[in-house]
Amino acid sequence: MLRRIEIDNHFEVWRAASLAALAHGLAPEAIEWRIRESAGATPLAGQTAFDYGETEGNGSAAQAPAVHVSKDLAALLHDAALYREPQRWAFLYKVLWRWQHGDRAVASPADVDGARLYHMAKCVRRARHDMIAYVRFRKQQSDASGPEYIAWYEPEHDVLGWVAEHFAQRMGRSSWMIATPHGAAFWDGSQLHIEARRALCDPHHSDTNDEAESLWLAYYRSTFNPARLNEAALQQHMPVRFWKGLPEGRLIPAMLSEARTGARRVAQASGVTALGGKAIPVEAESAQPARDQPSSLDACRRCDLWRHATQAVGGAGPRPAPIMLIGEQPGDQEDLSGEPFVGPAGQLLNSAIARAGLTRDELYLTNAVKHFKWEPRGKRRLHKTPAQREVEACSHWLAHEFATVRPSVVVVLGATALHALLRESASLSDYLSGPFELEGGWGIATYHPSFALRQRDGAAREKVTAAITGALIKARQLAASRGAGPRGAR
Known part of the structure; x- marks a missing residue:
């Protein structure tokens, strides 16, 4: 039964x-x-x-x-x-x-x-x-009866009560109402009520005079850049079904249409001035005025890496110094501390320096690129290899370091540093066999310490570390030799 x-x-x-x-x-x-x-x-x-x-x-x-x-x-x-x-x-x-x-x-x-x-x-x-992300409250007219703020939302599931508790804890004593097709939540400043199965109209169609909303719409419209529009990303982060309940939702279709029909080419140029005339598309690099070379590393804007880095990381060590070590770029810990080679790769390099009979105090350590280039992976910042144009942009600072450090021997750690030193494309394996002549000095190529850290077993890591140590021993011998050549290795 x-x-x-x-x-x-x-x-x-x-x-x-x-x-x-x-x-x-x-x-x-x-x-x-x-x-x-x-x-x-x-x-x-x-x-x-x-x-x-x-x-x-x-x-x-x-x-x-x-x-x-x-x-x-x-x-x-x-x-x-x-x-x-x-x-x-x-x-x-x-x-x-x-x-x-x-x-x-x-x-x-x-x-x-x-x-x-x-x-x-x-x-x-x-x-x-x-619902928490896309509910938008609108302020009612001061002479209107009822709650001070109202919102309309169409949830896919019965989450109104849970979300109402969330807003009750965050909106203080301001009264408000959230209306949905299946009920409404009311907050009078002290008590929350849920009313179910009542026919409710869309409060976005009611008369409001919300000055904050007008300012928000003006701000949203003015910050829209058609040239950077990515419709797929927009709809992924703000699905179309939510536009109906957002004040800015009614602006989006028109802005997308304008971007597709020409605004993308001129970006925000049409709003820069009220002058008439024809807008002429200009490449960003051509629009930049001629500028003097930056006077300090912190002020360098020769490439875009500074935008996402905490700070520029310059070299460290005595000037002049007989031996200069050049790495690729600062890592995560170097970017935060402002000092070169202080992260895991730096700790391994310290071990190789000690095994070679040297100390960091007698070496000058720097990088070919002075800002940390990275990509996000969850909450971590992972190293990303600098592009050739970024290496070229930093050649200004590397040349300045050569002029002040005047090393007799230059040890390059990895392929990027080798490219920066030679100013041309070169294979690291072709230079690992021994020292090579530079203008007035010697160059030695070896692996970057991070390459040793990436080895899967201890034996392979020790082999790479030994190669780095051997290169540093050879650098010490050349620097101590009378045949090392005059300082000024470039």
Whole structure:
């Protein structure tokens, strides 16, 4: 015999009814779950009573067996309960029934029911995130009755109560209302009410006089740069379905259309001045005026690497110095500290320097590129090899260092440093065999310490470290030799 259970559309009510059903030993296929039609304003945490319908010998939650679910399953059930689907309560009871009868596979995403449960919870959590991100409050006219701020949103799932609590904690005592097609949330400055199943109009169609919104629209329009438009990225981060509820949403289609029909070529030039005349597209490099060379490394703008770096990292060591070491570029720790070779690669280089019978105090250490070039990977900044144009841009500073350090021997660490020294493309392997002559001195090529760090086993790492040590020993011998040549290795 099919038993009917009629409940309010609320997780706590379903939970109480489910415990009672478990107490009666009712299998999922023996129950017909129905939602009681009800309306009216209720506190957010209300509705704890349940109607057990026409089951025989109506029980209560107090008679129910103890049900101990894992913390993860409890969170999944609670979130999936907000998934907008007519059969969600029946499905959640099926999950609870299987768990209570020892079937733990139901909590695994590899299980059919488990996969469905995880999918429902994931969709609800995404709906929560989206609603918080895309709800826009509008201030009502000062003489209007009702809440001070109103917002309209169309959530995919029943997340209104959860999101309303979020805004109640963040908007102080300002009164507001969030209206949706399935109900509304009201905050009077001290208490939150949820009103369900009431026909509500879209408050974005009501009369408002929100000066802050007008300023926001003006700002949004003025900062739009057609030349940098990426429609795919725009729609990924702000899906089209949300534009309806955003004040700036009504501006976006027109701006996209203008970008496609010519504004992309002139970017923001049309808004720079009110003068008439024809806008002439100009390449960015041609538009730059002639400038003097930068007077300090911190002021260098010869390439764009400075935009994403914390600071420029210059060389360190005595001037003059018999030996100069040139690396590729500063790393993450060097970028933060402003000193060269202080990260993991620098620690390995310190070991090689000590093994070669040298100290950092007698060496001049620098890099071919002075700003950290990186790409994001989660919360980390990972090294990215500088382009040839960026190496060329920093040649101004490397030449200045040669003029002041005047080394007899230059040790280049890696291919990028070798390119910077020779000012031409060259293979590092062709120069590893021994010293090569420079103008008035010697050059020695070896591996960059980071190459040793990338080796998979200790033996391979030791082999690379030994090669770096050998290059430093040869540099020490050449610098001490009378045949090293005059200082000024370039």
